[in-house]
Amino acid sequence: MSLHGLTQITIGVPNVADTAGYYAEFGLDPTAIVDDAHGFTTTDGGEQLKLVSTARRRLVEMRIGADDPDDIARIAAALARLEMPAQADTMTLRSYDPGTEVNVVVEVAPRLAQRDTPPPAYNAPGHISRPDTRAPGVLRDNRVQPRKLGHVVLGSTDQATSQRFFTEGLGFKISDTVPGLAAFMRCSTDHHNVLVQQAPLAFLHHTSWQVDDVDEVGRGATAMLEKDPARHVWGLGRHHVGSNFFWYLRDPAGNFSEYYSDLDCIVDDALWTPQTWEGLRGLYNWGSPPPPSFLAPEDLAGLMAGAHGSA
Numbered sequence: 001m002s003l004h005g006l007t008q009i010t011i012g013v014p015n016v017a018d019t020a021g022y023y024a025e026f027g028l029d030p031t032a033i034v035d036d037a038h039g040f041t042t043t044d045g046g047e048q049l050k051l052v053s054t055a056r057r058r059l060v061e062m063r064i065g066a067d068d069p070d071d072i073a074r075i076a077a078a079l080a081r082l083e084m085p086a087q088a089d090t091m092t093l094r095s096y097d098p099g100t101e102v103n104v105v106v107e108v109a110p111r112l113a114q115r116d117t118p119p120p121a122y123n124a125p126g127h128i129s130r131p132d133t134r135a136p137g138v139l140r141d142n143r144v145q146p147r148k149l150g151h152v153v154l155g156s157t158d159q160a161t162s163q164r165f166f167t168e169g170l171g172f173k174i175s176d177t178v179p180g181l182a183a184f185m186r187c188s189t190d191h192h193n194v195l196v197q198q199a200p201l202a203f204l205h206h207t208s209w210q211v212d213d214v215d216e217v218g219r220g221a222t223a224m225l226e227k228d229p230a231r232h233v234w235g236l237g238r239h240h241v242g243s244n245f246f247w248y249l250r251d252p253a254g255n256f257s258e259y260y261s262d263l264d265c266i267v268d269d270a271l272w273t274p275q276t277w278e279g280l281r282g283l284y285n286w287g288s289p290p291p292p293s294f295l296a297p298e299d300l301a302g303l304m305a306g307a308h309g310s311a
């Protein structure tokens, strides 16, 4: 069988209480605090985020779901061939990617089953699918809640080795490539679950969370900005690679979090043709241009200064 998705991430931040408040407002449901780790659930994916205390912000751990013990054995053999470290038992494999400084756990876990969510009815020229009623997107007054964790984007000091770790080692597939920057890699039917880009230090660029549709992207971000306009990073827009609508916000530790909807899904690998994207197409199709702080987060210099010898 195969890998089937990201199950959980652990983010380390110096300011856990503030950051925990942010993710609760973002729409994740706080669960128990166990061993000083703050847990959060998505609507469909269970406990998909943990926040722990670290000296500088970083992704501490990424957990990936696999179908059965054969997957664990295959990955253990592949990592051994690559001379990359791993400890495995029947159900769980633990490894570490030095380029991104992330602990990676692959575990046998049930596949995420999401209830069928039909897209809302949209009127179009010559096609009235919503007669005599206002759009659902303007009638909603519930708070936006992410359905699941979608992807993470990481800076690596050795992008080529990190990419080999995820593809040749763990079995991720490449959906599209931006030469000299990164490859979009998937371990599920989502267009991408992990993207690793070359960077002067290992850092977490953003995490991305699925919501129902573009109205939820807009409503979620608007609610976050009503609380604090300084959270805005980039949006609303539509990515070209992956096609998703996006809006990026900044948490109190400096990590970006993205609401997304309508990401490309690759169900039959044989029917998808990976492409190479140059220039701005690699970043977006429409929307305002990305601010410089999206491409190079403003705290990178400080993170680099603090990276030496700290957790």
Ligand SMILES: [Fe+2]
Residues within 6 Å of the ligand: 151, 153, 206, 208, 258
């Ligand atoms: Fe993203």
